[in-house]
Amino acid sequence: MSPAQGARNGPSVTGRVLGILSAFGPGAEALTLSGIARAAGLPLSTAHRLVGELASWGALERGEDGRYRIGLRLWEVGALAPRSLGLRERAMPYLEDLYEATRQNVQLGVRDGHEVVYVERLAHPEAVRVFSRVGGRMPLHATGVGQVLLAYAPAAVQEEVLAAPMTALTPRTITDPYELRRTLAAVRREGVAVCDGMVDLLSLSVAAPVRGEDERVVASLSVVVPSAGAEPRAIVPAVRAAARGISRALGAPSARRRPAGVVSPLPAGASPTGG
Structure with a gap:
């Protein structure tokens, strides 16, 4: 034909x-x-x-x-998708530890093109609302998980996102390419993304990269907490520890060189929401 x-x-x-x-x-x-x-x-x-x-x-x-x-x-x-199947199985113990340590919403996502696809989510009934769902998608530029994935994505992907129109989910969503470029550089430098009010004005997320056996970033996890009174510094150690634990389970050499164990509790006297 x-x-x-x-x-x-x-x-x-x-x-x-x-x-x-x-x-x-x-x-x-x-x-x-x-x-x-x-x-x-x-x-x-x-x-x-x-x-x-x-x-x-x-x-x-x-x-x-x-x-x-x-x-x-x-x-x-769909559950047999290789990027979801092995990842979720290895990640779940660390996601559960992070959930217990923070008593907040915990999410795990992977990049698909210019979007993040959430492959797992643990939602606490009394935590701040989140708009993600397992199997759902969000733009990379607007979320903590997405910014981490974009920061470590190939340069061509980053330039495509920076050159395209970016949707504002709230007045705080980054839509300026120069600001986003600076933000991505900060994520690579600090190894963590903090997004305050970019998806919902009432929530803040802290996200960290998950690496595979070849050291490439294959996923990102985050904790979402109420924005009011939140103290990200109290959450970062637990999020990083969980990300390192999953990376070690996936065979990342850098994670094996550092103690990853289970997620440590938050610092003494610290609250995940700073309250």
Whole structure:
């Protein structure tokens, strides 16, 4: 088939299936068949056939209300992604230690293009709200985890982000390329990122890099605490210790040269929120 014929015939079957799956997301966790067809740009009859096949395989599930949701089969396949599977297994003991040490929200993310994808999150019921979710994405420039990943990303990726328009999630979000460049240099120099009110004016995050066996930064973890009264210096040692522990579990030589152990408790008398 010639390119002209392909253009006339529209997206391939694979493209149509991916369009259906892409219709789901935050705020669109449950969709009617007509809603799926509309979001995917497909005729209702085509959507009906493809959605039926996806539901039969388990990629979608149809609830009693007639709406479709992402199925467990798709989650099972996604959980096998190599960057998530081994990382999450090795990271979990340190994430749990960090969670117990701070009693705050703990997150682990990896870079995908110009976004951070969260692969794990431990949320304390009384902690400040967070907008991340497992499998969710955020722009690199706006989050602590993202700034760490961007700071250690290839130079070409950094320049692409710096040259592109940057969304302001709050009035404090860094959107100026010169300011972001300085911030990334500080992250590399200090080995930690502190983002105050960049995603939510009520929250502050402290993030540190996680390295793999070749010393490249493969992930980043963070703790999110209330911005009011927060003292980042009280949180940094625990975050760094957790990041080193995960790096050591992943085989990073630099982490093996330094004591990483389990996460140490916060300094005596220190509170994760400075209160």
